Each structure stands twice: as C-alpha cells, then as structure tokens.
Amino acid sequence: MLSAVPETGLRVLVTGAARGIGRAIAEGFAAHGGRVLMQDRDDIDALPDGAIAHRGDASDPADIEAAFAAADAAWGGVDVAVANAGVAAKIPALELTPERWRQIVSLNFDGVFFTAQAAGRRMVAQGSGVILALGSIYSVAGAADRSAYCATKAGVAGMMRSLACEWARHGVRVNTIAPGYIETDLVSALVAQGRIDTSVIAARSPQRRLGQAEEVAALALFLASPAAAHITGAVLPVDGGWLANGAP
Numbered sequence: 001m002l003s004a005v006p007e008t009g010l011r012v013l014v015t016g017a018a019r020g021i022g023r024a025i026a027e028g029f030a031a032h033g034g035r036v037l038m039q040d041r042d043d044i045d046a047l048p049d050g051a052i053a054h055r056g057d058a059s060d061p062a063d064i065e066a067a068f069a070a071a072d073a074a075w076g077g078v079d080v081a082v083a084n085a086g087v088a089a090k091i092p093a094l095e096l097t098p099e100r101w102r103q104i105v106s107l108n109f110d111g112v113f114f115t116a117q118a119a120g121r122r123m124v125a126q127g128s129g130v131i132l133a134l135g136s137i138y139s140v141a142g143a144a145d146r147s148a149y150c151a152t153k154a155g156v157a158g159m160m161r162s163l164a165c166e167w168a169r170h171g172v173r174v175n176t177i178a179p180g181y182i183e184t185d186l187v188s189a190l191v192a193q194g195r196i197d198t199s200v201i202a203a204r205s206p207q208r209r210l211g212q213a214e215e216v217a218a219l220a221l222f223l224a225s226p227a228a229a230h231i232t233g234a235v236l237p238v239d240g241g242w243l244a245n246g247a248p
C-alpha cells in the first residue's frame with residue numbers, strides 16, 4: 001500500500017509562506033519531518049523546527065533563484081517546490097490600469113513560472129521532484145471583476161499541465177491546487193474593502209462554508225506523497241464542492 005503522507009526529510013521550498021495557505025503548507029511539511037525554506041517578502045515569525053526563512057520578492061527571478069540557492073546551500077537541493085505567493089484582485093476590467101494589470105500578472109503568473117523553472121532545473125537534473133502551484137477555482141471558472149486574477153490562475157493551470165508533460169520522463173510531477181474561498185488574510189482584505197461578502201460565498205458552496213488553509217495544505221502533502229505517484233498535470237479543487245455546484 002502506497003503511503004499517503006510525505007516521506008520524512010523532504011527538502012521543501014514554499015513561496016509566500018509567512019501567512020495563510022503558504023504557511024499552512026510549510027507547517028504541514030515540517031510536521032511530517034520536512035526541511036522547509038519559507039520564502040516571503042515579509043519577515044516570518046515563529047519558524048517551525050527545521051525551517052529556514054528567506055526574504056525576497058516571488059515575482060523577481062533573481063530573488064527566486066536566491067531562495068533556491070539558499071536551499072541548495074543548506075540541503076543540497078529541493079524535492080518539493082510550492083509556487084504559492086499570489087495576490088487577490090477584484091477590480092472591474094474598465095478600471096484596471098496597465099500598472100495594476102502588470103503587477104498582478106508579474107506575481108501570480110510570471111513568478112509562478114520562474115519558481116517552477118528554478119525548481120525544474122534542479123529536479124530534472126536529480127531525476128525526481130514535485131512542483132505544486134496555487135491555482136484557484138478561478139483556474140476553471142470566470143467571475144466579474146476578476147479578469148486579471150482569472151487570467152493568471154487559468155494560465156497557471158495551463159503552464160503546470162505543459163511542465164508536467166515536459167518533465168514526466170525526468171521523474172518530476174507537476175500539479176495545480178485549486179482552492180475555493182479559504183479563510184486567510186487575502187479573503188479578509190477583500191471583506192474589509194467591501195468587495196466580497198462571505199455569507200454569500202458560503203451560501204453558494206454545497207458545504208455552506210469557506211475552507212481552512214490546513215485543508216489546502218492536506219492536499220499539498222498528499223500530492224507530495226508516494227500515494228500520488230501517478231498524479232501529474234492535474235488541476236485538483238479543494239473547494240467544498242463550489243465548482244461542482246451549477247445552482248444559483
């Protein structure tokens with residue numbers, strides 16, 4: 001029987017790991033004996049045992065490469081890379097400035113590619129590895145006022161599918177995690193701005209609730225485990241049935 005938990009000692013790099021989903025994923029791997037490099041543009045409090053913090057901008061290829069180089073220096077490589085850093089944006093299309101568009105695409109799309117590329121360079125050479133990217137229900141669905149966000153998240157799914165095909169023969173698996181609405185700062189910021197109403201979101205979900213960061217981390221851990229050995233190129237929702245629900 002293949003184990004559904006990750007092996008101990010995995011070398012894990014997570015971008016945007018100071019808070020929210022990235023932090024939950026980093027803590028999940030650390031709790032399973034992983035050595036985790038937690039990358040973020042902000043300081044990171046209360047590092048889990050065995051974790052390293054690395055400050056940088058996950059949209060900047062040089063900063064991303066520096067984070068991977070720090071993992072190389074500490075552990076001689078990376079087994080699992082999670083391209084998690086991302087920004088929410090609920091802005092009507094007619095109000096999107098070129099600067100804001102480029103800022104969203106630069107982190108949510110370009111940064112994910114440069115993270116996957118830095119991971120792929122190492123993993124293809126070592127003949128093994130797992131790359132996970134944070135997509136969204138908006139990798140699949142569309143929504144008003146989210147043209148930039150939906151474009152980046154759909155693009156991430158397409159990018160990961162292609163990398164999965166390109167690197168499968170080198171023992172590297174690449175998947176997209178597609179969360180629904182998860183209770184993190186990203187969602188509370190949209191609530192504080194009056195841009196979303198969580199009671200409406202909960203009512204739209206078959207489970208009648210938002211998700212927790214730990215529930216997304218659980219999928220990341222599974223995808224890095226031996227039980228997921230035949231899963232690559234997939235977009236896996238963790239959304240309480242949100243995408244399945246066609247009713248209003």
Ligand SMILES: NC(=O)c1ccc[n+]([C@@H]2O[C@H](COP(=O)([O-])OP(=O)(O)OC[C@H]3O[C@@H](n4cnc5c(N)ncnc54)[C@H](O)[C@@H]3O)[C@@H](O)[C@H]2O)c1
Binds near residue numbers: 018021039056085135
């Ligand atoms: N929360 C949700 O409902 C939800 C749903 C679907 C997908 N996602 C995706 O999951 C990922 C994480 O979301 P979250 O809810 O945990 O967000 P969050 O805002 O709670 O946390 C994001 C983290 O990324 C860091 N970060 C932001 N910009 C960065 C940059 N340029 N460089 C390095 N770090 C940076 C922040 O400092 C923070 O620690 C994002 O890609 C998001 O789009 C979130």
